[in-house]
Amino acid sequence: MDILVTQVFNGLSGGSILLLAALGLALTFGQMGVINMAHGEFMMAGAYTAYVCQQLLGSAGVSLLVSLPIAFLIGGLLGVVLEATLLRRMYHRPLDTLLVTWGVSLILQQLARDLFGTAGVDVAAPAWLSGPVEILGFAFPRSRLFILVLAIVAVVAVTLVLKLTPLGRRIRATVQNRQLAESAGISTRRTDMLTFFIGSGLAGIAGVALTLMGSISSNLGTSYIVDAFLVVIIGGIGQIKGAVIAAFVLGVAQSWIEYSTSASIAKVIVFALVVAFLQFRPQGIFQVRTRSLV
């Protein structure tokens, strides 16, 4: 019973981290078709933002909360710059965006090394997030609970923005039919940019969350990017709810397989399961039915 609760929680927690990493991708990749390999480095930028905030502000509790919006802004701005300078000209070549953004990610990583040094840096967790909290006799790490909550809040916020705001309607209209949206007076350029801003901003927030879990160094992003893309693929393109389910399923699967085998084997098995899954549902959990040719 102990193991059951612990492992389900660990799985959900791992899933929530994956979800934070994948949520922005679900927007930029799922809705715009851009394969942004630099998404991981936007997360890294968010993590370093948390580090710099803590260095400037001192107090761990305040700096963490302050760094969340700042990291959103920084991640978002990086995304907008990337979109405006390179990706804008490439929407009809989605595969090539992968390589271009891979180049961007290499450069951002090296920049981080040159700016912050090769050694990892630490962001101290505030007192209210360190150690475990007892719930029903089980000890849950506070930081993991915090990330779980943060992930849920982020999903709800993104969903609300998409469903209720004028921006969300513009985004959905542009995704569904770019030309029609344009002729209806929507500036698709601005919409693209805003979508990218939000997606990349979410990467920044994910980066801040990750400082509670592990090391902050230039290769922080590379550890998450492949898994995050798998989440989006399994979830189905353009589907926030798909990404949510996929992230938690992957997280729980990983933690259970890891418990009964080893971390290395678990990664390999999870990959095999993903390929097998795509045999049954090549378009992911939620497929968008379309009658267009491709």
Place this chain on the structure above:
Amino acid sequence: MNTDYLELTGLTVSFDGFVAVDGVNLSVLKGDLRFLIGPNGAGKTTLIDAVSGLVQATGRAEFAGKDLLGLKVHRIARLGVGRTFQTATVFEELTVLQNLDIAAGAGRSPWTLLRKRSGVPAAVEEAMETVGLTALADTQAGILAHGQKQWLEIGMLLVQDARLLMLDEPVAGMSAEEKDETGRLLQRICADRTVVVVEHDMDFMRSFAKSVTVLHAGKVLSEGSVAEVQADPKVQEVYLGPGHHTAEEAAIVLGEGA
């Protein structure tokens, strides 16, 4: 050869609960030039999609005595079913000749495929002649004019040896002369084939259709010759709204009646 006709029985296509094609019964004989018309969303293109295997459907869609439903797209194509798309879809980076050669070669052996093409196959030569692109054989398809691309597509169907041709808006965006040429082309090729054309262009339909089927909301509304269909009050209602309409009103919308 008598079996070379298309017979749809209770063909139904639904997308997540929305029924796009609803129990359509339809037969088109060899030598016919059948036009499918109907307002937007009537299910015309979806019907072609179902027959060519692009979307899943229930019911029966028999061609030459074989049920096509459930077969993979390329299997259906090999049974002699060919189609075009609303936007001309040719291989833009290949030449006219290469496009036609590929279309002609679905039955080629691996060994033939691994060798270079030597000379122009007779069927390809003939098709280029038929669609009038012989002079442009070595031109990249991507730089053809719009109408030429549409003809190339039809040429590809010819060399593919399709016995059932389904064309989706073949004259969209064409000039008047191009339309006429396309119409005559269709009349020529329909002699020994079964041809189905989805079209919005009523003038074109009136000039070249041998028979017409009107679809509305996924169902067959009316069927017959151009004149019969134009006279059908149900058709008038769909196109003009409920109420009685004069022949003149119908003529304005459905084309100047014969």
Place this chain on the structure above:
Amino acid sequence: MIPTRARRSLLTAALLSVGLVLTACGSRVDDAGGGAAAESCVDTSGDSVKIGFLNSRSGTMAISENTVFDSLQMAADQINATGGVLGKQLTVVAEDGASEPTVFAEKATKLIQSDCVAAVFGGWTSSSRKAMLPVFESNDALLFYPVQYEGLESSKNIFYTGATTNQQIVPALDYLKEQGVTSLFLVGSDYVFPQTANKIIKAYAAANGIEIKGEEYAPLGHTDFSTIVAKVRDAGAGAVFNTLNGDSNVAFFKEYKNLGLTPATMPVLSVSIAEEEVGGIGVDNIVGQPVAWNYYQTIDSPENKKFVEEFKTTYGATKVTSDPMEAAYTSLYLWKGMVEKANSFAVPDIQAAAGGVTFDAPEGKVTVNGDNHHIAKTALIGKIGPDGLIYTDWSSGAPIEPDPYLKTYPWAGSLSG
């Protein structure tokens, strides 16, 4: 038609040339003396001599290896300032190993064959050393390797100036046993050092009545330790023996603290965490935990005071010094001692003269073992202080003779087979 024919003839030519080279090739593996190593091209005629530094300046290991490079550079500058080696100034040729074994092998070949250096200093991971070993053996050149490692190796072309297992892992186990630990949980990264170390630990434990409660490996770069730490907590061992590497330590210790585990309830003894890693892990997360090395910045000796001061003056007051840096620094001085004792830069002369060469290193006096090319060093168990530095808690007292194959330890009989 011409191209086809041309193509055929070209193809024939290509196939023919393959046949030709196959018949006109050199010696077989079993030829006596076949393929002897190329003659050394080291040039000692001028007033300077080249040495090579081969460290990862890019990639994941750059974090650690840059510091080794710095201290090697400092040692070379010191030696040059005090007259060089045998009156010759040292010219450093630096290469980047890029954290990849393949690159290490390639760059080692370049340093030996193209740059003609007298000796190479560097390497960090066992992978990099194992990749370079055949290069140095087949070219009969010298490598000075400055990092503690898993033992079970000894090459006449490598001098190991870091600790072998009986100078680090075995003393660490002795220490835990003295502290009354009766059960252990083993956590390591999934590669050769942790796996070999854990084999040794298990043999030791079997002979000393220590129970192994579990053994977990994480892929290099693994970042989610929730499952592994949960297993550690549930196993309830007396202590954890940690051979994790790099970034994984950060995630592990954060998770460890998050689950409420402390050095008091279940100490984690680490063998790959030195002063410069502490900052990245966060002092809060690791304070009070024991580590095992042979050198700490806090060692109180005139040699160390000078070493630390000079390092801080050269590279900045916030820099810390650590065991591998010290071992690298020491390695250059040991090479100098060997060359001067042999009065020659030639590899065979140095190999002959190496045994018994000593140096008053920052860690204390070290002596080269002429048989296995390791050095005798004192084992120190330290605890991480609130300032991020490590303070000696336990010492083996005297230098321990290196025994890479653990031949003098009866319980280790099955290991070296």
Place this chain on the structure above:
Amino acid sequence: MTSIFRSRYAVGIGFLVAAVLLFAVAPAVLTTFRLGLLGKYLCYAMVAVGIGLAWGRGGMLTLGQGVFFGIGAYLMAMHLKLADAGPGAVPDFMALISSEGVPWWWEPFRSGTVTIIAILVLPTLLAVLLGQATFRRKVRGAYFAILSQALAAAFAILLIGNPVATGGSTGLNNFKGFFGFSLRDPANRQMLYFIAAAALLVMVLVARQLMVSRFGELLVACRDGEERVRFLGYDPATVKTVAFAVAAMMAGVGGALFVPIVGIISPNDVGVVPSIGLLIGVAIGGRTTLAGPVLGAIAVAWAETSLSEQFPSGWTYVQGLMFMLVVAFLPGGLASLVKWRRTAKADPPPPPAAEKDLTPEPAGGAQA
């Protein structure tokens, strides 16, 4: 597209020049060490030829060629280790960490013949299985790219996680002989280089034959309009699988020759990063051309070696910038500059060509 091949003599002459450079000039002017490096670049170029076929011609952006490269390399390395150990004996690295002897699945590779067959067959077979599993289910474009990348990641983890069988993160090295020939003898090392050069030339010929054949036209058609090809009665999955399998075989042979030439194979050479790194040469050279990938791969590998000798961290910036600038602004690679100049000189491009860029791509052109 075809204008590259139009000048038939140019191809023959180019091929001849390449053969002379590789077989006569390079061995004469380069030291054994530099010749070994060139041999390594040639191995990368073999992978690049395959990538050019799969990605440039077939539109399959494969981020996992390192897997096939690695299978070829590890197979060869296993054989060399077993041959070094001698009949029935255990390779040195294995004896060090395990007392259990040689794993059963190593045993067949004591035979050189079995190894060579396996090098040719196993990567190809894996590619066929993967191709059927993905292409048949219409997994393509970005989905395929990311899956192939995940495959490379999983492969590297698997290698690192089984040190007894694969040497773990160190990989396999310290080879003494190559099919009985001593690897320490410079004459034999030169022989290896010649084998690599010959293998590369053969692969270029194979790739050329595939490109100019009807299959090559069909492959381009599948890249530009997979569904359209389907409606013509072909199964694009088969067409793409063939190209993917050929690319995998080339990568496997490249890997197998990499091992004796470089003397080591480690997971670092086969994971995600090297797999993507292989693409940049192809992109720079011109992914759709025949010579572009080869020349690009060699040039990039050479630049990496010489640049990283001077500026360790600078190489990362250069590599990143190349990815960014070439792919974004010169998608045809340097070859498109050559082609553009040639067509500009020969005959002015037909006027409609200029309009083509302005018209939006038809639905069939994008691979979403």
